[in-house]
Amino acid sequence: MTPFALPGVYAPQGDTDLLVQSLRREPLLPQARVLDLGTGTGAVALAAARLGAKVTAVDISWRAVLNARINAALARLPLRVMRGRLLAPVSGRSFDLVLSNPPYVPSPAADRRRGAARSWNAGHDGRLVLDRICRDVPALLRAGGVLLLVQSALSGPEKTLRLLRAAGLNTQVVEHRRIVFGPILRSRSNWLQSRGLLEDDDEKEELVIIRAERLP
Incomplete structure (x- = not known):
């Protein structure tokens, strides 16, 4: 079942599909602890739940949280959906896999992050959320834990690689799509x-x- 999108919630698109494909190639143990940051409709989180993972999904939008919960109920899949800014709702927890399709579109100053635009507008260089993920996610990964992140070449993947490597993660680009x-x-x-x-x-x-792994 394809997750539906409420008005004002980012509908699954090519970046969603690319992230889900990469997720399916990860060797997840049963009941692996998975976090989906910026879940939107819950499409990526539900793909992880179908693989047997124990999934927590986070979004700052109440509408997205409701949307993800409805899609989980329709799919009859267990999904814990929390509302909050990035990692705040999961402070102190650790995960085997963190997934994120964050806002990454470079945006003129006049284009504000309100409503649905919060799903794509990411500041003048597209890194408003990406830099926070690079800074904060490594501390949440268990030994052998992995971050899978989708972004545009317009928002500086080289910087993402550099920041995650500086945090001690084994990091590389594993997929490209135009x-x-x-x-x-x-x-x-x-x-x-x-x-x-x-x-x-x-x-x-x-x-x-981008795939970044905390080595055991």
Whole structure:
């Protein structure tokens, strides 16, 4: 069953699918503890639950929390959904796998993070949430624990790799995919070109999956 999206909640798209595919390649033990940051509809969290994981999902939006809970009920899958800012709801806990499809779209200052736009707007360099994840997630990973993160090449995957490696994680890009611009990037193409992030003839965005592992 494909999770449905309430109005104002980020609907599963190409980045969601790429993250789910990478999740399915992870060798999860039964009842592995999994955290989904910025769960939205719960699509990624539910994919983990289908693999037998014990999943906690977090989102700052009450509407997204409700949406994920409804989708879990419809799918008859156990899912703990919590409302809060990033890792605050799971302070003091540790996980075998952390998943995140965070906001990563570079955004002009005039485009604020309100309503559904919080799902994609991520500051002038696209790293408003990414940098927090790189800073805070490593401490939540158990020995052998893994972070799987999807982001755009427009938001500096090289910096993500550098920050996670500096935190002591074995880190690499494990997936690439080019997708046609959606309406948000099409509307910002001139601004992105002016910042040197796009070539004039670019019509596709490169997505990457970054895998970072805390060695046993």
